[in-house]
Amino acid sequence: QQQVKQSPQSLIVQKGGISIINCAYENTAFDYFPWYQQFPGKGPALLIAIRPDVSEKKEGRFTISFNKSAKQFSLHIMDSQPGDSATYFCAASTDDGAGSYQLTFGKGTKLSVIP
Amino acid sequence: DTAVSQTPKYLVTQMGNDKSIKCEQNLGHDTMYWYKQDSKKFLKIMFSYNNKELIINETVPNRFSPKSPDKAHLNLHINSLELGDSAVYFCASSHPLGRSSNYGYTFGSGTRLTVV
Numbered sequence: 071q072q073q074v075k076q077s078p079q080s081l082i083v084q085k086g087g088i089s090i091i092n093c094a095y096e097n098t099a100f101d102y103f104p105w106y107q108q109f110p111g112k113g114p115a116l117l118i119a120i121r122p123d124v125s126e127k128k129e130g131r132f133t134i135s136f137n138k139s140a141k142q143f144s145l146h147i148m149d150s151q152p153g154d155s156a157t158y159f160c161a162a163s164t165d166d167g168a169g170s171y172q173l174t175f176g177k178g179t180k181l182s183v184i185p
Numbered sequence: 186d187t188a189v190s191q192t193p194k195y196l197v198t199q200m201g202n203d204k205s206i207k208c209e210q211n212l213g214h215d216t217m218y219w220y221k222q223d224s225k226k227f228l229k230i231m232f233s234y235n236n237k238e239l240i241i242n243e244t245v246p247n248r249f250s251p252k253s254p255d256k257a258h259l260n261l262h263i264n265s266l267e268l269g270d271s272a273v274y275f276c277a278s279s280h281p282l283g284r285s286s287n288y289g290y291t292f293g294s295g296t297r298l299t300v301v
Contacts, residue, residue: 102282104289113189113275113292114228157226165282170216170235173290175228 073097074162076176083183089147091179093160096141100162102171103136105145108157108178117158118145150183157181188212191276191293198266199301205252206261206296208276215281217259218290219251222273231274234259266300273297 075094083089095103104119120127120134120143127134133146147154157180161173189210198204210217216235222228232251233240239251248264261274277290 106289108226111294113277113294114290115292116289119289159228170233170238170240171279171282172218172230172233172240174230178226178228 073174074160074176076160076179078179079177080180081182083147083150083181085150085152085183085185087150087183089145089150089154089181089183091145091158091160091181092142093144093162093176094140094142095162097162097164097174098141099164100174102163102165103134103143104161104173105132105134106159106161106175108159114159147181150181152183152185155181155183188291189276189278189293191274191296193296194294195297195299197299197301200266200268202266203262203264204266204298205263206274206276206298208259208261208293210257210276210278210291212278212280212291214278214291215256216279217253218277218279219259219261220275220277220292222275222295224272228275231261232259263298266298268300271298271300 105117106114107117108114118129118132131148136143157178159178160176163171163173192207218233219231231245250262252260273295275295276293279290
């Protein structure tokens with residue numbers, strides 16, 4: 071059973087355009103929602119993350135929108151650049167407060183930004 | 186300095202062999218993890234470990250075992266390798282989240298395991 075569903079599987083965006091990736095989750099106990107960026111041959115790197123007490127978080131060109139009632143969250147990349155071409159993963163976890171938290175990842179979106 | 190380092194980067198081995206992948210972090214994190222990324226890029230938790238507790242994903246075969254000599258190291262030992270074990274294995278580490286959303290995992294660059 072996949073607990074975090076991510077779409078689309080692949081995305082092609084023109085340079086300067088907006089890239090939007092969506093995720094939906096099932097477990098209402100999730101309370102931490104990060105996005106990771108992975109380039110070929112590298113490990114995933116934390117891009118931006120949100121807690122459910124806010125509906126939006128912005129860092130530079132990257133914005134997370136969070137809808138708790140719909141159990142959905144999305145990543146918006148404004149002014150997309152060719153250097154943003156990578157695979158993006160949404161994830162979610164509970165926080166047991168003891169320090170260890172296991173991320174459940176979506177299946178990833180391969181973003182290609184064309185000049 | 187690399188924050189989370191894994192060795193080797195590539196590992197090609199025959200079915201039935203036993204192999205280990207090493208992971209070290211110099212971030213002072215309390216918790217370390219192993220994730221498996223399959224050919225479709227799906228990332229799946231295998232283990233999480235801190236000084237207090239080892240949590241094993243129930244779907245991980247018992248041929249896989251984590252070994253932690255100290256807080257900065259979490260090695261992955263695999264017995265009797267099978268063709269289906271071919272994947273990229275990532276080590277990661279983390280601080281406790283607290284109430285912040287600014288922390289997350291720091292991943293290593295991965296070990297590509299090919300079983301022939």
